[in-house]
Amino acid sequence: AVVSTQSTGKPLSIRQITADRIGTLVTVRGTVTRATEVKPAMTVATYTCDQCGSETYQPITGINFTPIEMCPSKECQTNKSGGRLYLQTRGSKFVKFQDVKIQKWLPSHDGGPH
Helix, strand or coil: CCCCCCCCCCCECHHHCCHHHCCCCCCECEEEEEECCCEEEEEEEEEEECCCCCEEEEECCCCCCCCCCECCCHHHHHHCCCCEEEECHHHCEEEEECCEEEEECCCCCCCCCC
């Protein structure tokens, strides 16, 4: 499989990719050994309060997150109504996400038929 991006950077070896590259786009040369299906990854969770009806937004920065349960609105805090938040997937934001595992590029792999 060939994975391509519109990058002008020089391809790095797998060993050159270190923690300081997290969150950046890199060009790497390797052989794809496994790829998952493309899945949605939530970037912003949207909640609606069952008491006051306000919407609350929670930025998601990682794969796992802890949902907000209690409404933080001034109305619920003032009234001490204890509004519960319910996740609204239709109002939340998602990006496409895929795990790709690669191994070191072997020069004998020319990408052509074998």
